[in-house]
Amino acid sequence: xxxxxxxxxxxxxxxxxxxxxxxxxxxxxxxxxxxxxxxxxxxxxxxxxxxxxxxxxxxxxxxxxxxxxxxxxxxxxxxxxxxxxxxxxxxxxxxxxxxxxxxxxxxxxxxxxxxxxxxxxxxxxxxxxxxxxxxxxxxxxxxxxxxxxxxxxxxxxxxxxxxxxxxxxx
Ligand SMILES: [Zn+2]
Numbered sequence: 001x002x003x004x005x006x007x008x009x010x011x012x013x014x015x016x017x018x019x020x021x022x023x024x025x026x027x028x029x030x031x032x033x034x035x036x037x038x039x040x041x042x043x044x045x046x047x048x049x050x051x052x053x054x055x056x057x058x059x060x061x062x063x064x065x066x067x068x069x070x071x072x073x074x075x076x077x078x079x080x081x082x083x084x085x086x087x088x089x090x091x092x093x094x095x096x097x098x099x100x101x102x103x104x105x106x107x108x109x110x111x112x113x114x115x116x117x118x119x120x121x122x123x124x125x126x127x128x129x130x131x132x133x134x135x136x137x138x139x140x141x142x143x144x145x146x147x148x149x150x151x152x153x154x155x156x157x158x159x160x161x162x163x164x165x166x167x168x169x170x
């Protein structure tokens with residue numbers, strides 16, 4: 001994929017236009033000659049997808065995009081069609097997928113299918129991957145997800161406050 005970045009250089013704040021090919025910056029800043037920004041390219045991703053005609057959710061990994069993965073899944077002659085729920089970028093998608101499958105073993109229905117709803121699955125994967133930034137494909141699920149994160153955060157704070165008599169205790 002070829003992209004173009006137009007924006008400010010991180011070193012000198014000048015406007016730059018930089019071409020990016022397959023995740024590599026093809027130019028330096030025309031003003032300062034430095035690297036205008038850092039770009040991280042992940043090896044792949046872990047995905048949660050849903051097919052309303054199938055039990056539970058499917059959790060897997062891909063070294064391509066989730067759209068390409070879904071296209072492949074949908075072309076295998078399954079009933080219904082898969083839709084993306086959430087993805088997590090990954091530098092080691094196989095390892096991350098295994099970690100998630102292992103931790104969610106008690107919810108496993110068959111192969112890569114897990115008996116979880118969308119928000120539950122997103123929350124569990126998020127925690128298993130140490131709060132890696134999720135990418136959502138549905139506004140309502142995203143909203144519910146962050147509301148639950150905020151609720152949990154407040155609950156933890158309440159517990160911490162209740163426990164510490166000493167106001168300086170962490
Ligand atoms: Zn610059």
